[in-house]
Amino acid sequence: MSATQPGPILRNRKITGMSAVLLPFAADHSVDWPAFDAHVERTMEAGLVPAVNMDTGYVNLLDDATRNEVLDRTKRLTAGKMFVAGAYLSDQPGANYNQDVYVRRMNEIEAANGVPVIFQSYGLTEQSDEGITKAYQNLSKECDRFIGFELGTVFLPFGKIYSLDVYRELMNLPNCIGAKHSSLRRDLEWQRLALRNEVRPDFMVLTGNDLAIDMVMYGSDYLLGLSSYCPDLFGVRDRMWAAGDSNFYQLNDILQYLGFFGFRTPVAAYKHTCAQFLHLRGMLNSNLTHPDALKRPDTDLPILEAIVEQLAEYV
Numbered sequence: 022m023s024a025t026q027p028g029p030i031l032r033n034r035k036i037t038g039m040s041a042v043l044l045p046f047a048a049d050h051s052v053d054w055p056a057f058d059a060h061v062e063r064t065m066e067a068g069l070v071p072a073v074n075m076d077t078g079y080v081n082l083l084d085d086a087t088r089n090e091v092l093d094r095t096k097r098l099t100a101g102k103m104f105v106a107g108a109y110l111s112d113q114p115g116a117n118y119n120q121d122v123y124v125r126r127m128n129e130i131e132a133a134n135g136v137p138v139i140f141q142s143y144g145l146t147e148q149s150d151e152g153i154t155k156a157y158q159n160l161s162k163e164c165d166r167f168i169g170f171e172l173g174t175v176f177l178p179f180g181k182i183y184s185l186d187v188y189r190e191l192m193n194l195p196n197c198i199g200a201k202h203s204s205l206r207r208d209l210e211w212q213r214l215a216l217r218n219e220v221r222p223d224f225m226v227l228t229g230n231d232l233a234i235d236m237v238m239y240g241s242d243y244l245l246g247l248s249s250y251c252p253d254l255f256g257v258r259d260r261m262w263a264a265g266d267s268n269f270y271q272l273n274d275i276l277q278y279l280g281f282f283g284f285r286t287p288v289a290a291y292k293h294t295c296a297q298f299l300h301l302r303g304m305l306n307s308n309l310t311h312p313d314a315l316k317r318p319d320t321d322l323p324i325l326e327a328i329v330e331q332l333a334e335y336v
Contacts, residue, residue: 027211028218030238036259037225037242039070039105041077043249043295044091046309052087054094056305060249061098063304067256069248071095072138074107076176077246077292079311080140081109089129096133105168105244106130109140112179118144118156124163131164138168138201138244146181153183154190161194168227168244169200175288176203188213192221199225201244205232214240231280231291235273237262246291247280250298257335268335275331282324290315298325 042064045056064071073095074080074088083091088109095104108126110119119142127137145156157169169191172180182204183191191197202210210228217224218240228234228241237243237259248255254276261269283294293310294317300308301322310316 027207027239028214031240032238033263033265034237034240035263036237037070038068038248038255038259039072039227039242039244040064040067040248040252040255041072041075041244041246043292043299044078044083044311045296045299045305046307046311048307048309050309050312052090053306054090057091058094058098060252060299060304061095061104064249064252065099065102067252068259069252069256071099071104072106072244073104073135074109075138075244075246076107076172076289077249077295078107079292079314080107081111081177082311082313092129092133092135095135099134101134104135105138106133106135107140107170108137108167110142110144112143114143114179115147116142116144118142118148118152120156120159123160127160127164127167136166136168136198137164138170140170141172141177141179141181143179146179150184150187153187157191157194157197161196164196166196166198168225169197170203171200172203172229173205175205177289182209185212185216189216189220192217192224197224199227199242201227201229202241203229205230207233207236210236210241211239231284232277234277234280246295247276247283250279250283250295251276251302251332254332254335272332272335275328275335278331279328282321282328287315290317293317294321294325297322298329301325301329 045053110122227244228236231247297308299305
C-alpha cells in the first residue's frame with residue numbers, strides 16, 4: 022500500500038478529540054490534586070474526552086496508589102461520561118509478555134468506568150507479529166472495549182510502530198474501537214487511514230502526531246498530549262472545522278507552532294512545557310513536573326508567553 026499520498030480532505034466533519042491530561046505537581050513534589058481535578062473538568066467542558074494515566078500523566082513514573090487515585094478521581098469527575106486511561110505495566114528488555122498484569126490494569130480501568138488504552142511494553146513489542154496479534158486477541162476477551170496504541174521510541178523506549186498486518190488484525194477485533202498512532206509521521210498515518218476506510222470505517226485512527234495536528238482534516242481523530250496545553254482551544258478549533266469556519270486554519274497554525282516548540286528534542290520533555298504553558302495561562306499553581314521527568318529551561322518562558330498572547334483572541 023502506497024504511503025506517499027494523502028486521502029481527500031474531509032470537510033465539516035465532527036472530530037472526536039481525546040486529550041491526555043497532564044498530572045500537575047506542587048512545590049513539595051506531591052500531586053496537586055485540585056489542579057488535576059480542574060484540568061479534567063476543563064477538558065470535558067471543551068468537549069474532549071479525558072485520557073488519564075497516559076504518558077502526559079507520567080504513567081510510567083507513578084506508583085500504584087497514585088495511578089489508582091487518578092482513576093478514582095476521574096470516575097467521580099466524569100460521572101458516567103466517557104474517559105480513557107492507560108493500561109500500563111513496567112518491564113525490562115527481554116521480559117516475557119505478561120498478560121496477567123495487563124488484565125489487572127484493564128480491570129482497574131473498567132471498574133472506574135473507563136476505557137483501557139493498551140500501552141506497549143517490552144514483553145509485548147519484542148514478540149513476533151504473530152505473537153503481538155495473539156496478545157491483542159487474548160486481551161480483547163478480557164474487556165468490553167479498548168483502544169490500541171503504537172508508540173515511537175522518541176516517547177518511550179519500548180515503543181514500536183506495528184506492521185500494517187498487525188494493524189489490520191487490531192481492526193478485526195470488534196471491541197477494539199480505535200488505535201492511537203504516535204510515529205510522528207504523516208505517511209504511516211495515511212496508510213492506516215486508507216486501510217481503515219477499506220476494512221472498517223467506524224474504527225478510529227487516533228493521531229498522536231503533535232507535529233501534524235491537521236491530520237484531522239484527512240479523517241483522523243486524535244489522542245494528543247498537545248491538547249492538554251489548551252483543551253479549550255482545541256475544542257474551539259474542532260468546532261470551527263465542523264462548521265466550515267475558515268478561522269480553523271489560523272488557529273490550527275498557532276497551535277501547531279506550539280506543538281513544534283513543545284515537542285522538540287528531547288521530545289519527552291514536552292510535559293514540562295505543558296506545565297509551563299498552563300501556569301502562564303493561570304491554570305496551574307506552578308510549572309513543576311514529576312521530579313523524575315525531563316525538564317525545560319526557564320528561557321522557554323518568553324516564547325511561551327508570546328504564544329499565549331497570539332492565542333488570546335480565540336479564548
